[in-house]
Amino acid sequence: MQQSGEPEIDQESSLLLAIGNNQSQQAYVELFELMAPKIKSFLMGRGSSVDESENVTQDAMLSVWRKADLFDPNKASARTWVYAIVRNRLIDVQRKTSRVDRGNKKYRYQSGNDFISNGGVNDASAQAQLQRLLQELPDEQSQPLVMSYVQGMSHKEIANKIGLPLGTVKSRIRMGFQRLQEMVN
Amino acid sequence: MSTSNHPDQAWFVSYAAGSLTPSFNLLLQAHLAVCSQCRCGLKKADEIGAQFMFGGEEAPMDNFEMPNPQLGVNQNESIEWGKDEVTDLSQFFDHYIGTHLDGLQWMNAGKGLQLCKLSDSDDDKMLMLRAAPGTVLPKHRHNGSELTLVLKGAYFCEDALFKVGDIEDADDTTLHQPVVTNDSECICVAAVDGPLRFSGLLQRVAQPFLGI
Numbered sequence: 001m002q003q004s005g006e007p008e009i010d011q012e013s014s015l016l017l018a019i020g021n022n023q024s025q026q027a028y029v030e031l032f033e034l035m036a037p038k039i040k041s042f043l044m045g046r047g048s049s050v051d052e053s054e055n056v057t058q059d060a061m062l063s064v065w066r067k068a069d070l071f072d073p074n075k076a077s078a079r080t081w082v083y084a085i086v087r088n089r090l091i092d093v094q095r096k097t098s099r100v101d102r103g104n105k106k107y108r109y110q111s112g113n114d115f116i117s118n119g120g121v122n123d124a125s126a127q128a129q130l131q132r133l134l135q136e137l138p139d140e141q142s143q144p145l146v147m148s149y150v151q152g153m154s155h156k157e158i159a160n161k162i163g164l165p166l167g168t169v170k171s172r173i174r175m176g177f178q179r180l181q182e183m184v185n
Numbered sequence: 186m187s188t189s190n191h192p193d194q195a196w197f198v199s200y201a202a203g204s205l206t207p208s209f210n211l212l213l214q215a216h217l218a219v220c221s222q223c224r225c226g227l228k229k230a231d232e233i234g235a236q237f238m239f240g241g242e243e244a245p246m247d248n249f250e251m252p253n254p255q256l257g258v259n260q261n262e263s264i265e266w267g268k269d270e271v272t273d274l275s276q277f278f279d280h281y282i283g284t285h286l287d288g289l290q291w292m293n294a295g296k297g298l299q300l301c302k303l304s305d306s307d308d309d310k311m312l313m314l315r316a317a318p319g320t321v322l323p324k325h326r327h328n329g330s331e332l333t334l335v336l337k338g339a340y341f342c343e344d345a346l347f348k349v350g351d352i353e354d355a356d357d358t359t360l361h362q363p364v365v366t367n368d369s370e371c372i373c374v375a376a377v378d379g380p381l382r383f384s385g386l387l388q389r390v391a392q393p394f395l396g397i
Binding site for chain 1: 193194195196198199201202203204205206207210228229230231232233234235236237238239240241242243244245246247248249250251252254264265266267308329330356357358378379
């Protein structure tokens with residue numbers, strides 16, 4: 001039960017707490033439906049095959065089930081917490097596989113809106129928010145951020161792609177990140 | 186060159202994006218374990234990552250399977266910003282490398298300097314450096330990025346002092362010459378994604394033999 005003075009709990013956080021506190025299977029089903037398709041699409045966007053994306057998503061959601069008792073809504077939102085679990089799974093998977101194939105990306109950067117332009121999505125508010133945030137940034141800042149988060153490119157890969165020194169790429173990522181962060185908060 | 190003893194926030198964006206090679210991930214993980222400021226930076230990067238992931242498209246899942254309740258729920262915490270502070274990096278080798286410092290095979294790389302290559306590929310090298318007190322390392326640049334984590338002792342570079350747990354963040358704009366402090370040997374681990382470029386002729390001649 002939420003106590004007065006604590007931050008308002010969103011639906012996903014409530015589900016995570018129900019899993020962590022009570023091992024609620026119903027809450028897990030609902031959280032899976034809300035989050036797993038987003039995770040899978042995100043992984044596919046980084047060049048993973050459909051099967052690999054499905055497997056990593058299943059692994060990540062299993063980790064969510066097993067670690068849910070460690071979730072603390074006062075420390076992070078459910079989305080941030082689950083994102084961190086997914087990226088750690090991603091790091092584990094990449095440690096075991098070659099980076100050679102990572103050049104084969106589904107996405108080619110044009111603007112920050114490219115990867116959120118298709119339909120078939122039921123969480124329009126999150127999409128609209130991200131679109132608004134990216135549009136607020138100059139292209140030179142949104143470009144390396146999208147290349148990092150969406151395409152999974154390293155600083156060196158970004159520097160080679162857009163023909164700028166590493167230090168400039170890092171500065172643009174840092175400045176774009178700081179502006180995004182200010183807007184999110 | 187950054188005179189900060191922490192990596193640029195851009196590194197935590199890449200870490201959060203899962204876009205780093207293993208050596209860079211390892212170094213940052215070790216630094217995160219001892220640095221609350223950078224754990225906070227990583228959490229912020231994860232918050233933005235969550236915006237990207239949950240603000241993107243959906244792809245239907247092929248299967249759903251309810252986890253076995255017998256699996257239990259009390260796994261080790263795997264999220265860096267949720268972990269307690271570590272104050273000692275002496276377990277770095279056992280924990281991250283899987284071997285003890287004494288088990289490494291060192292090559293002599295100049296006066297007072299020893300080198301051990303832990304991993305070696307074109308875009309991801311991990312080097313251990315062990316330097317006697319007062320050693321002046323060769324002046325060099327990089328064809329790429331270099332993160333150096335201090336595990337024992339300390340060294341000066343330009344006006345900055347790098348101590349245990351600190352990271353020096355260098356890139357292709359950096360020309361640096363680390364100087365080990367006089368009170369102790371210095372052991373560092375470095376992740377690099379391109380070859381070093383030495384200023385001295387002797388080091389340039391020796392470079393192919395050292396493979397750095």
